[in-house]
Amino acid sequence: xxxxxxxxxxxxxxxxxxxxxxxxxxxxxxxxxxxxxxxxxxxxxxxxxxxxxxxxxxxxxxxxxxxxxxxxxxxxxxxxxxxxxxxxxxxxxxxxxxxxxxxxxxxxxxxxxxxxxxxxxxxxxxxxxxxxxxxxxxxxxxxxxxxxxxxxxxxxxxxxxxxxxxxxxxxxxxxxxxxxxxxxxxxxxxxxxxxxxxxxxxxxxxxxxxxxxxxxxxxxxxxxxxxxxxxxxxxxxxxxxxxxxxxxxxxxxxxxxxxxxxxxxxxxxxxxxxxxxxxxxxxxxxxxxxxxxxxxxxxxxxx
Amino acid sequence: xxxxxxxxxxxxxxxxxxxxxxxxxxxxxxxxxxxxxxxxxxxxxxxxxxxxxxxxxxxxxxxxxxxxxxxxxxxxxxxxxxxxxxxxxxxxxxxxxxxxxxxxxxxxxxxxxxxxxxxxxxxxxx
Numbered sequence: 343x344x345x346x347x348x349x350x351x352x353x354x355x356x357x358x359x360x361x362x363x364x365x366x367x368x369x370x371x372x373x374x375x376x377x378x379x380x381x382x383x384x385x386x387x388x389x390x391x392x393x394x395x396x397x398x399x400x401x402x403x404x405x406x407x408x409x410x411x412x413x414x415x416x417x418x419x420x421x422x423x424x425x426x427x428x429x430x431x432x433x434x435x436x437x438x439x440x441x442x443x444x445x446x447x448x449x450x451x452x453x454x455x456x457x458x459x460x461x462x463x464x465x466x467x468x469x470x471x472x473x474x475x476x477x478x479x480x481x482x483x484x485x486x487x488x489x490x491x492x493x494x495x496x497x498x499x500x501x502x503x504x505x506x507x508x509x510x511x512x513x514x515x516x517x518x519x520x521x522x523x524x525x526x527x528x529x530x531x532x533x534x535x536x537x538x539x540x541x542x543x544x545x546x547x548x549x550x551x552x553x554x555x556x557x558x559x560x561x562x563x564x565x566x567x568x569x570x571x572x573x574x575x576x577x578x579x580x581x582x583x584x585x586x587x588x589x590x591x592x593x594x595x596x597x598x599x600x601x602x603x604x605x606x607x608x609x610x611x612x613x614x615x616x617x618x619x620x621x622x623x624x625x626x627x628x629x630x631x632x633x634x635x636x637x638x639x640x641x642x643x644x645x
Numbered sequence: 646x647x648x649x650x651x652x653x654x655x656x657x658x659x660x661x662x663x664x665x666x667x668x669x670x671x672x673x674x675x676x677x678x679x680x681x682x683x684x685x686x687x688x689x690x691x692x693x694x695x696x697x698x699x700x701x702x703x704x705x706x707x708x709x710x711x712x713x714x715x716x717x718x719x720x721x722x723x724x725x726x727x728x729x730x731x732x733x734x735x736x737x738x739x740x741x742x743x744x745x746x747x748x749x750x751x752x753x754x755x756x757x758x759x760x761x762x763x764x765x766x767x768x769x770x771x
Binding site for chain 1: 648650651652653655656657683686687690691692693694695698745
């Protein structure tokens with residue numbers, strides 16, 4: 343079931359479309375990762391869903407309503423990014439107290455426990471925090487709100503590795519206790535793919551793919567071996583990525599899984615078959631038109 | 646149980662195989678309750694949908710049965726079924742790989758069998 347549904351949704355800033363006729367659906371009760379390159383339109387989309395930005399065209403429905411100026415949407419959702427505007431004189435403990443008034447499911451006990459775990463001072467002013475600490479604080483607030491729709495836009499910006507691991511773990515544990523719709527945009531898909539159920543990949547303001555993490559892991563396979571051996575087989579498949587990895591050795595990523603007889607043949611030829619992570623799949627499919635970074639340096643191509 | 650992300654095996658298959666191994670070892674016996682989807686998710690730090698997929702596979706294969714509202718339990722002939730499947734699938738593939746490598750290295754049949762025997766003797770009955 344789609345708790346969020348968009349059809350031909352568009353947001354233009356002057357002459358550019360940040361979100362361009364995007365049709366997508368986010369499933370209720372699912373943790374979805376929103377993935378895309380810088381400037382793909384992730385933040386704009388999330389802000390429209392949260393009712394913070396006005397759409398330029400198309401349809402958008404959240405809990406059955408247009409989210410802009412919707413009381414229902416603002417009461418049932420929280421949007422967390424690295425800003426989370428707060429009054430300047432608010433201490434951590436003031437924020438914890440005030441949020442209780444806005445969010446009916448506010449879990450003050452969880453917030454306090456997390457604050458303690460991350461060694462955040464209750465009397466400190468969030469505006470004085472370092473980037474990572476501020477992100478951690480915002481993420482805590484986002485979790486403890488227990489909003490039916492919880493949106494995190496790049497929640498781990500500036501967090502160190504250990505804080506990020508703790509956040510993913512806290513997110514999962516809290517979700518197990520309080521299942522709800524969670525959308526999380528991030529560039530660190532490798533780190534958090536295990537806690538996600540769905541992945542939505544957007545590119546140039548449009549939907550590129552919407553898959554479960556499980557099927558995205560089987561979306562492509564990597565083959566490493568002798569170039570001529572490989573090309574005899576890979577010509578049948580859609581090639582997503584190709585790279586020289588030694589004398590007459592190539593690494594080729596193909597879409598879909600290998601047919602059994604091809605797999606046997608390649609194995610016999612000593613070709614290594616390896617999985618391709620969802621993060622790499624996302625890079626390869628969005629690189630398709632422009633080529634990879636190596637092509638920038640491949641001057642012979644531009645003559 | 647540690648998940649292997651570099652493996653070609655999907656996570657949910659790894660979970661199913663892990664629970665099967667626990668049944669072979671006898672840590673889980675007939676009619677024992679196995680982990681719930683949520684316990685597995687917590688234990689392995691994975692999304693409950695992935696954990697649920699692993700359990701569904703065991704259910705489909707007849708390794709566990711479901712009791713409404715109570716959870717999933719090990720079926721009567723689960724162990725035999727797993728042993729048979731491992732022999733016919735996993736072991737067969739390993740033998741194929743072994744033979745392939747032996748041929749590649751020009752190891753004779755007798756030599757290969759001697760190596761297997763020596764390894765079995767050394768390892769005893771584990």
